[in-house]
Amino acid sequence: TQLLEQSPQFLSIQEGENLTVYCNSxxxxxxxxxxxxxxxxxxxxLVTVVxxxxxxxxxxxxxxxxxxRKDSSLHITAAQPGDTGLYLCAADAMGGSxxxxxxxxxxxxxxxP
Amino acid sequence: xxxxxxxxxxxxxxxxxxKSIKCEQNLGHDTMYWYKQDSxxxxxxxxxxxxxxxxxxETVPNRFSPKSPDKAHLNLHINSLELGDSAVYFxxxxxxxxxxxxxxxxxxxxxxx
Numbered sequence: 001t002q003l004l005e006q007s008p009q010f011l012s013i014q015e016g017e018n019l020t021v022y023c024n025s026x027x028x029x030x031x032x033x034x035x036x037x038x039x040x041x042x043x044x045x046l047v048t049v050v051x052x053x054x055x056x057x058x059x060x061x062x063x064x065x066x067x068x069r070k071d072s073s074l075h076i077t078a079a080q081p082g083d084t085g086l087y088l089c090a091a092d093a094m095g096g097s098x099x100x101x102x103x104x105x106x107x108x109x110x111x112x113p
Numbered sequence: 114x115x116x117x118x119x120x121x122x123x124x125x126x127x128x129x130x131x132k133s134i135k136c137e138q139n140l141g142h143d144t145m146y147w148y149k150q151d152s153x154x155x156x157x158x159x160x161x162x163x164x165x166x167x168x169x170x171e172t173v174p175n176r177f178s179p180k181s182p183d184k185a186h187l188n189l190h191i192n193s194l195e196l197g198d199s200a201v202y203f204x205x206x207x208x209x210x211x212x213x214x215x216x217x218x219x220x221x222x223x224x225x226x
Binding site for chain 2: 031037041042044050088092101105
């Protein structure tokens, strides 16, 4: 069974701090995605990483795919209250297109002003 | 225009009842999905439909049945509702989940009393 383990489960920080959340697995994935979910809404895709070692930046968010394509990290610089939400990583379950995605259990981030 | 819309947003019903949740996407995607998010925010796939053909059924109870009248719609019917069915149900669509991820609806919170 392919599992995505996310850590930490909860994170509460002050505005302006930096943070990193992790997504780990023992399985190799063709691609990995990060989503952010706000209360009462569905998850929204932030980024897809495909190549081992790949780094992508989205404003203050930096995403990295592990060299072995088994893990990923999300780093937020100078967090703001608007970054508050549930961060989910997801990966293709069996590889290949039109398959389903499996999701981690998420990191719930709270950024206090 | 909302890309993936699902109705109703909230659904409170008694045990034993039969209910339906509707989902429509206007993105022209080939595949649609239903996911269940439990109280711990864990997202688990229930079904996916590709061009009106069921391609994944993750051993959900047969009280749950997806119905797709056309490529843009995937409805979820639930018979004989049980307390344990209480959760948030998300509809999603995708053209190529491995690279472009999913577009989610805003969810239907089902409460069985």
